[in-house]
Amino acid sequence: MHNTNALLNEFYDIIQDPYVKMQETKGSRYFGFNCIFIPEEIIHAAGFTPVRILGVYNDDQYNETYFHRCSCEFARNLLHSYLDGCYDFLDGSVFSQCCDALFAVYQNLEKMRKNVYYFWTPFHSKPSGFGSEWANHFIVKKINEFIHFFKDNYQIKITNNDILESMKIYRENISLLNKLTDYYQQGLITCIDYYAIRKASLFIRKEKHNALLNKLFSGFDLTESKGNNHNSRKKLLISGFLNADMEWIHYFYKMGIELVADDLCCFSRYAGYGYPADSYPADDQNTLMLLAKRISSKKCPVKVGSNQRYEDLIKRYHESGAEGILFFIYQFCDIQALEYAQFSHKFKNEGIRTLFIQPSLHYKDSGQIDTRIEAFLEML
C-alpha cells in the first residue's frame, strides 16, 4: 500500500504556483484555455498540455488602460497576468464565447500576442441554441476550424485516431473524478484534499492525472473516515466563479462549512459532463459530433436557459444533502448576479436558504464577509 499523504502531496505540488513552474519547464508545450466549452481534447490530441488560465494577481493594481475599474475583476486580472508575462510560457491560447469582459480580454490579446484563438459557441436562445441539432452542427464546424488552426500555425496534423485516443483518456478522467466524488461523499477524503486533487487536473495532461488518481485509489484506506461526516459542519452547495482559488476553499472550511457539492466553472461545470452514452465509442463518422454533444450538454449561466439552470441546481442541491446554497460571484459579474436575482425568490418559496456574496478577488479575509457567513450558518 502506498503512503496516502505522499500521494496527496503530488497533487498539492502541481497546484502550488503552477504557472511559475511551467515557465521554468523546458521542452514542454502548453496551450491555455479559459472555459469549459473549449474542445480540450483537440488541444490534447495536438500534443500540447491544455492549461486552464486563471488570474494570478492578488492585489488591485490592474492596468486600467484596457478596462474600466467597474468591470469584472477576474477579466482585468487575467489580462494583467498576460501583459505582465505570467503566461509567456504558453504556445497559444484559446478563449470561448462567454461574456463581454472576456471578449475584451481576447480582443486586446489578439492584437499583441501570436496564436490567440477565439472559439465560437452558440447561446441558449431557441430554436437554434445549445443542445439543438443546428447548434451541434455549428460546434462541429468550429471544431474543424480549430483543428485547422493547429495545422496552419504549428504544422500539426490532428488525425481522427488522435482525437479518439484523447477522448478515451478524458473519459477515464471523468470516471476517476466521479469515483473521487464518491469517496468524498463517503467521508474518505477531506473537502480541501478533494478540491486540490480536482484542481491539479487543470494544469497537467489528463493521462498523468489519471495515473496519479489510480495510484491514489490503490493506496486508499477505505476504513478510515477523514472528511465530511463532521456533523458540526454546515453542508453547502456552492455556485459561481470561484475559479479554483484554494485560499477560498480553506477559508470556507475554517468558517465551519463543508462544500458538499459545487457548481463552479473549474470543477463540476468543467468535468461533470461525460460523452453521451448512446453514441460512445465514437467512430470516424461521428467523432466531432460526439465532442460537440459533450460540449452542448454542459451547463453554465451563460449558455443555458434559466429554467434549465434552476432545475439543475435544485437537483444538485437535493442529491448532495446540502443545507443551503452559497452564491459566490465576483464583483461586476452581471451574468451570475442576474441569474441569482431570477432564482432567489424561487429558492425562498421552496424553503431553501441562499447567501449571495460578492467578494473582491484581491481581498480574502473580509470581516464583513465573515459576519454575513456566520449569520447565514446560524440560520441553517
Ligand code: SF4
Ligand atoms: S461562465 Fe460559462 S461560458 Fe463563461 S467561462 Fe464559465 S463556463 Fe465558460
Ligand code: SF4
Ligand atoms: S466572472 Fe463573470 S463577468 Fe467576469 S469573466 Fe467570468 S463570466 Fe465574465
